[in-house]
Amino acid sequence: MLNIAQYISYGLGGYVLIGLVFALYFVTRGVRNEAIAGKSLILRILLLPGAVLLWPVLLKARS
């Protein structure tokens, strides 16, 4: 069981790491929604966690 748990934890870690890289790009340069483009730094920071957790959804929407 411990082996599976380790794979799960590595999977979670990898998911969040990719999400973080994607989210940083998304909130700084990648966001195409006109309502958010050029908005305050605080707003972008608030959107960061969502982009980290939902990066596959955002990536799919952009492709």
Add this chain to the structure above:
Amino acid sequence: MSHDFVPVQWNRQKFFYDGILLVAIFGFLASFILLGLRTPSADVSILMIRGFGSCAIVLLHIILAIGPLARLSARFKPLLYNRRHLGVVTALIGLAHGGLALMWYHGFGVINPIASAIGGYGDYGVPIEFPFESLGLIALIILLIMAATSHDFWLSRLRPPVWKALHMSVYVAYAALVGHVALGTAQFDKGSGLLIALTIGAVSLTGLHLAALLKGRSLDTKSSQESDWINVGEPMSIPMNKAVTVTPKSGERIAIFRQSKGVSAIVAICSHQNGPLGEGCIRDGLITCPWHGFQFDPETGAAPAPFEDRVQTHEVKIENGEVWVKAAPDVLGTPRKAVEVTS
């Protein structure tokens, strides 16, 4: 919605509400730790872990109670308006509980802490030995996703149906947390009384939800459906600037409003967060959702500019002094002039 996004939509009422919330949370945590310290074997770290956990589950009960309470009594609607901040705070407190527990119980070994928490002990095949921390982790992930997507940007980006479905997973989180606490208590903290408190909480929430469901059904006006049309009764039976609702044999509930221009009908579900538009009223000539105040033109179903949201309209006719509404909604964006009421 498509309006200009701001970081946090604070106003005087929300400042007041958030202030009370923070004071209550600090009060709860301080009381929990101070009372716990009276036990000779008390450990501050463990008390903090349990304090954050208890606080999170109490807050989750409050969050889940607000929806049905607001339906049962209008006095609770201001709480509904502020529920989003409560959800974010609950997720953060849950994160504090999870983070501290992970460090304290699993952070000092050779195995990575998350693997240790979900697979380092117990047996998934034996119910009473089920590793209860894995259920806590599932609940925490759901609460964090909900908190992270609570901003209107995400509502706009994901679209209301997806966003709403995502946020309905709070019930999955609640079920996981009940399992987490029940199993944790059974395995490591027998006789603490937590199980009794949890049962009271779960039964109360179930009762509130059932009562709200029955109230929602009882709000429907008496109607009869003949083929494609539903008889709503006399126009004057619809209160001025308010609505009556009917539920077709298939499809969503319909709200039939009466205002100075006449009678109009729309689908009774707000496109913002599925609020009950039929329980709203006409304000400044617009249908106003009772949950968050989102507005729609009764004749077009469109939100006022610059918003772009719409709800579907329904065709209405008055025959022999009775209002009839078509059971099937119009194609989104179809305008329907209000049918004048002649006395």
